[in-house]
Amino acid sequence: MLPGTAGDRPRTDVPPPGSGGSRTEAPPGSGGTRRMRADARRNRQVLLDAAVEAFAEHGADTPLDGIAKRAGVANATLYRHFPTREALLEEVLRERIGQLVEGERTLLSREGPADALAVWLREFVAYTKTYQGLPASVLATLRGDPGSPLHGSCATLLGVAARLLERAQRAGQMRCDVDAVDLLTQATGIAWATERGPRDATRSDRLLTVLMDGLRATSDRTGTPPR
Structure with a gap:
């Protein structure tokens, strides 16, 4: 795992990896299957786009807080979707x-x-x-x-x-x-x-x-x- 940077502060208010990140809704007739809200999907894609740019410019150890800022979302939003740098890297790759x-x-x-x-x-x-x-x-x-x-x-x-x-x-x-x-x-x-x-x-x-x-x-x- 890459060493942490000053922009990677431990989070205590995020769900564990694989929990789906942002609050979700069950569509009618889904039998309990849950899906990500439209605004959550939009935030996730904006974060991925920002991460691609940031990683290309500054490398894989670029501060995560800087990616959130580039995407125009709160840090907590980034950590809900991608609790760690490696989780974000894996999705980008x-x-x-x-x-x-x-x-x-x-x-x-x-x-x-x-x-x-x-x-x-x-x-x-x-x-x-x-x-x-x-x-x-x-x-x-x-x-x-x-x-x-x-x-x-x-x-x-x-x-x-x-x-x-x-x-x-x-x-x-x-x-x-x-x-x-x-x-x-x-x-x-x-x-x-x-x-x-x-x-x-x-x-x-x-x-x-x-x-x-x-x-x-x-x-x-x-x-x-x-x-």
Whole structure:
């Protein structure tokens, strides 16, 4: 989890994550199904739009109070919808995460096992570099923070990485003494080390190539492929 900033004050008047945020109403004939009020949906979207702009300008550790101000809503409104920075980040990045999941299907049908893994890893690194400071948050979650709102997204991406890696291992193309956590930890480390400066885009690709070369199976390190 990213370190807190002066703009991130603990809240005691907000519902727990997943509680739906703002007060809701049950539509007629819904059988108890609840939906967000129109004004709450509007506030939520305004906050998301403001967060996209703020994260792009100032990075993933921009003060949350500043996002609320940019959106023109009270701080309490932001915290009702997004109790933590990671919850807001996850929602902002939801579409990008979906693209990474969908990318697995495309790669499995078009690329060889090792090449598919390499292409997907480059997309993953690009994802973690969407906003300055995001790689640090992803790394913290990969190290085992089940309480982080990013945990679900990271678990999904770990599943994709595991399937692509195991496919390449079964084909005898990747060494078998690494797992998906090892893989994404190294890839996120590359993203963290190269997230600043225009020259780092080339460096990132070069380091990923070195990583993939080190993962390729050789006669002395093939190991036992996953079943």
